[in-house]
Amino acid sequence: MSLAQTDKYYLPQPSLWPIVGSVALLLMAVGGAMTLREVDHGGWVLLAGVTILLFMMFGWFGEVIRDSEAGRYNKQVDSSYRWSMSWFIFSEVMFFAAFFGALFYTRVLSVPWLGEGDTMRQLWPAFQAAWPTAGPGLTADGLRFTPMGAWGIPAINTLLLLSSGVTVTWAHWGLKKNNRRQLVSGLVMTVVLGATFLGLQVYEYHHAYTELGLTLGAGVYGATFFMLTGFHGFHVLVGTTMLLVMLLRSIAGHFTPDHHFAFEAVSWYWHFVDVVWVLLFILVYWMI
Amino acid sequence: MSDAAHAPDAHGHPAPPGGIMRWLTTTNHKDIGSLYLWFALIMLFAAGSMALLIRAELFQPGLQLVRPDFFNQLTTMHGLIMIFGVIMPAFTGFANWQVPLMLGAPDMAFPRMNNWSFWLLPVAAILLMSSFLLPGGAVAGGWTMYPPLFIQGGVSYDLTILAVHIMGLSSIMGSINIITTILNMRAPGIALMKMPLFVWTWLITAYLLIATMPVLAGAVTMLLADRNFGTHFFNAAGGGDPVMFQHIFWFFGHPEVYILILPAFGIVSQIIPTFSRKPLFGYASMVYATASIAILSFTVWAHHMFAVGMPVAAQLFFMLSTMLIAVPTGVKVFNWVATMWKGSLTFETPMLFAIAFVCLFTIGGFSGLVLAVAPVDIQLQDTYYVVAHFHYVLVSGALFSIFAGIYFWLPKWTGHMYDETLGKWHFWLSVVGMNIVFFPMHFLGLAGMPRRIPDYALQFTDFNQIATVGAFVFGFSQLVFLAVVLKAIKGGAKAPARVWEGAEGLEWTVPSPAPYHTFETVPAVK
Numbered sequence: 029m030s031l032a033q034t035d036k037y038y039l040p041q042p043s044l045w046p047i048v049g050s051v052a053l054l055l056m057a058v059g060g061a062m063t064l065r066e067v068d069h070g071g072w073v074l075l076a077g078v079t080i081l082l083f084m085m086f087g088w089f090g091e092v093i094r095d096s097e098a099g100r101y102n103k104q105v106d107s108s109y110r111w112s113m114s115w116f117i118f119s120e121v122m123f124f125a126a127f128f129g130a131l132f133y134t135r136v137l138s139v140p141w142l143g144e145g146d147t148m149r150q151l152w153p154a155f156q157a158a159w160p161t162a163g164p165g166l167t168a169d170g171l172r173f174t175p176m177g178a179w180g181i182p183a184i185n186t187l188l189l190l191s192s193g194v195t196v197t198w199a200h201w202g203l204k205k206n207n208r209r210q211l212v213s214g215l216v217m218t219v220v221l222g223a224t225f226l227g228l229q230v231y232e233y234h235h236a237y238t239e240l241g242l243t244l245g246a247g248v249y250g251a252t253f254f255m256l257t258g259f260h261g262f263h264v265l266v267g268t269t270m271l272l273v274m275l276l277r278s279i280a281g282h283f284t285p286d287h288h289f290a291f292e293a294v295s296w297y298w299h300f301v302d303v304v305w306v307l308l309f310i311l312v313y314w315m316i
Numbered sequence: 317m318s319d320a321a322h323a324p325d326a327h328g329h330p331a332p333p334g335g336i337m338r339w340l341t342t343t344n345h346k347d348i349g350s351l352y353l354w355f356a357l358i359m360l361f362a363a364g365s366m367a368l369l370i371r372a373e374l375f376q377p378g379l380q381l382v383r384p385d386f387f388n389q390l391t392t393m394h395g396l397i398m399i400f401g402v403i404m405p406a407f408t409g410f411a412n413w414q415v416p417l418m419l420g421a422p423d424m425a426f427p428r429m430n431n432w433s434f435w436l437l438p439v440a441a442i443l444l445m446s447s448f449l450l451p452g453g454a455v456a457g458g459w460t461m462y463p464p465l466f467i468q469g470g471v472s473y474d475l476t477i478l479a480v481h482i483m484g485l486s487s488i489m490g491s492i493n494i495i496t497t498i499l500n501m502r503a504p505g506i507a508l509m510k511m512p513l514f515v516w517t518w519l520i521t522a523y524l525l526i527a528t529m530p531v532l533a534g535a536v537t538m539l540l541a542d543r544n545f546g547t548h549f550f551n552a553a554g555g556g557d558p559v560m561f562q563h564i565f566w567f568f569g570h571p572e573v574y575i576l577i578l579p580a581f582g583i584v585s586q587i588i589p590t591f592s593r594k595p596l597f598g599y600a601s602m603v604y605a606t607a608s609i610a611i612l613s614f615t616v617w618a619h620h621m622f623a624v625g626m627p628v629a630a631q632l633f634f635m636l637s638t639m640l641i642a643v644p645t646g647v648k649v650f651n652w653v654a655t656m657w658k659g660s661l662t663f664e665t666p667m668l669f670a671i672a673f674v675c676l677f678t679i680g681g682f683s684g685l686v687l688a689v690a691p692v693d694i695q696l697q698d699t700y701y702v703v704a705h706f707h708y709v710l711v712s713g714a715l716f717s718i719f720a721g722i723y724f725w726l727p728k729w730t731g732h733m734y735d736e737t738l739g740k741w742h743f744w745l746s747v748v749g750m751n752i753v754f755f756p757m758h759f760l761g762l763a764g765m766p767r768r769i770p771d772y773a774l775q776f777t778d779f780n781q782i783a784t785v786g787a788f789v790f791g792f793s794q795l796v797f798l799a800v801v802l803k804a805i806k807g808g809a810k811a812p813a814r815v816w817e818g819a820e821g822l823e824w825t826v827p828s829p830a831p832y833h834t835f836e837t838v839p840a841v842k
Binding site: 060138 | 330332333337338340341342343421422423425426427428429431432435436438439442443470471474475478479481482485488491492493495496499500501526527528529530531533534535537538541543544545546547548549551552553554555556557559560563564567833836837
């Protein structure tokens with residue numbers, strides 16, 4: 029460690045960043061609601077909120093990084109970060125669980141129910157309950173779509189993400205051996221793999237909307253498909269951004285072989301995103 | 317961010333900035349605890365006023381004071397604010413004040429994030445309350461936010477969904493902070509099974525919050541998408557199902573019920589031993605009972621949905637798992653009574669509220685058991701019996717425990733004893749008023765009066781009038797509480813470090829009022 033660590037738990041001074049963050053979220057919520065209801069200038073309010081939020085994250089995280097590099101975080105603080113990151117990832121697991129739960133419920137329970145009984149015979153007698161579906165009403169109205177195949181882009185993306193799990197671990201080994209070159213090149217590869225994944229997903233969405241007729245509005249298959257893969261893609265974006273920050277910090281000479289929890293936290297997060305993708309690949313793309 | 321201009325105190329800390337900036341930028345667990353508690357009190361009066369308006373309308377059959385649509389807004393907002401704006405923030409305020417003091421920690425694990433967890437709540441409150449002024453008024457679909465009603469409303473529905481997201485963010489960050497503090501910041505010697513029971517209940521509550529708030533966030537995100545982005549999660553025409561929302565919502569909602577009561581169990585478990593001058597009876601069984609309740613709470617959600625229709629096997633499962641929760645709850649009630657058994661009892665205000673909690677919460681627990689029986693529930697669903705049930709657990713349960721805790725720790729926080737006479741007035745007015753409001757509702761519900769309706773059939777008039785009178789007694793007696801708190805802050809008899817004769821624990825070893833920074837050096841624990 030660069031500086032001697034104290035035994036006392038580090039207590040930060042009063043900070044303006046949280047209240048800046050609150051103002052940002054207020055503007056984002058108001059601007060978001062205005063945009064949804066098509067009130068004038070809603071987009072600008074939303075943009076202002078997002079800008080302030082990014083400013084807040086930049087400032088706040090910068091302060092934490094400076095605290096850390098100044099050696100103010102002792103072993104106990106490090107342990108607090110480990111606990112909190114684990115619990116944060118657990119909360120993310122539960123967030124995805126809500127959407128996987130919706131997928132399970134519709135596929136296994138509610139869509140089959142729609143294909144049997146008196147309600148079906150009265151309302152939608154022609155409906156054949158099978159997955160994937162746009163639902164009885166939309167199908168009767170003539171909505172048609174092609175589901176996303178598993179063995180094109182999704183399979184390539186699986187390969188990309190699984191490889192990125194390997195490269196980030198390889199970078200971690202480099203950090204532990206104090207081999208900067210291995211650390212930096214491992215991170216570069218991971219960021220490139222993450223960014224490629226995102227690019228391919230954008231292409232896949234474009235393909236779905238323009239050629240397959242697969243949209244958010246394509247019944248419950250479209251809804252679950254885009255919400256699950258969309259939130260996952262957002263997490264890949266966040267993860268890639270965090271990896272990029274780790275890369276820049278590594279180039280700037282941050283981290284030591286035995287004091288680098290920020291890096292580990294990001295790699296935990298990255299592996300979590302990886303596992304979610306494997307579940308997505310199996311349950312959303314493959315088993316249809 | 318600014319630290320140069322202020323004179324350091326005796327421990328070498330710069331003094332906090334003055335005025336409003338102290339509260340906006342604070343990273344001190346005691347300041348933040350006070351902020352949570354004041355926020356909860358203000359929201360209590362806001363949502364309480366809505367309840368009084370509801371009761372005033374229900375004083376007579378027919379429509380007197382408010383339009384039915386506004387009545388629905390009142391019931392919806394009353395529920396949302398009381399749950400997310402009063403009970404949960406108040407308990408988090410207690411956790412902020414007490415967990416570091418009880419564990420010998422210098423502060424919460426993440427003081428800056430602690431500040432943000434609080435300051436997100438006013439944002440959510442602004443989004444919720446301002447919707448009263450918007451076209452179409454506030455949300456009127458019930459606090460449970462069921463589709464299709466919640467998909468059809470105007471802009472306030474979007475604002476409410478976003479407010480729920482922000483409150484969820486606040487709860488998740490607050491819970492991660494609390495759980496990390498408990499797991500990582502205990503003074504050496506405080507093993508898990510030596511922690512005060514209040515800390516144990518909060519540890520388990522924080523776990524429940526982290527597990528369920530994201531599920532609620534997912535549910536309302538699907539609502540938002542169905543409203544605005546053309547998805548069909550809750551629309552059968554697109555292959556979705558409105559009942560699916562209820563399943564996801566109550567997967568959050570039932571653990572949420574225990575989020576609202578487990579810290580109450582913790583507070584009461586601190587108070588009863590103190591005024592019985594005996595250690596808590598069955599400490600280990602209390603811990604295991606709390607954990608059992610938390611685990612079981614994930615397996616009972618569909619008992620809120622018996623009337624929606626489900627396979628008989630599912631009805632039986634949810635009915636029996638719900639009844640199973642009565643076992644650990646019974647263990648707790650038994651232990652509280654056994655703690656008092658042959659104790660050297662005195663009846664200061666905190667103890668009075670704690671005893672009222674044990675008696676009245678048990679009534680609410682029993683009516684819950686009645687509602688757990690699926691065939692009975694199908695009769696009582698959406699009647700005033702349900703209203704009576706959950707107000708017995710939330711008012712005489714959660715809220716009374718909050719009053720008990722405030723009276724118990726106020727001398728430690730302010731350095732002054734509260735006015736015992738006024739406290740007793742507050743207690744008796746509250747306990748009598750509360751029972752006058754909610755006890756007749758059992759009869760109304762059994763006789764078939766539906767909830768969430770501004771009008772009713774003539775034969776329900778008498779009990780409704782009694783309830784309304786009780787509501788005003790109960791509501792206005794809370795002004796006595798406000799007076800007691802203000803009086804204790806301004807002055808009063810000096811409180812010693814060990815405020816109560818029978819009080820045990822680290823928080824009673826620091827002076828009253830507790831200094832701004834405590835336990836900067838690790839305390840010695842036997």
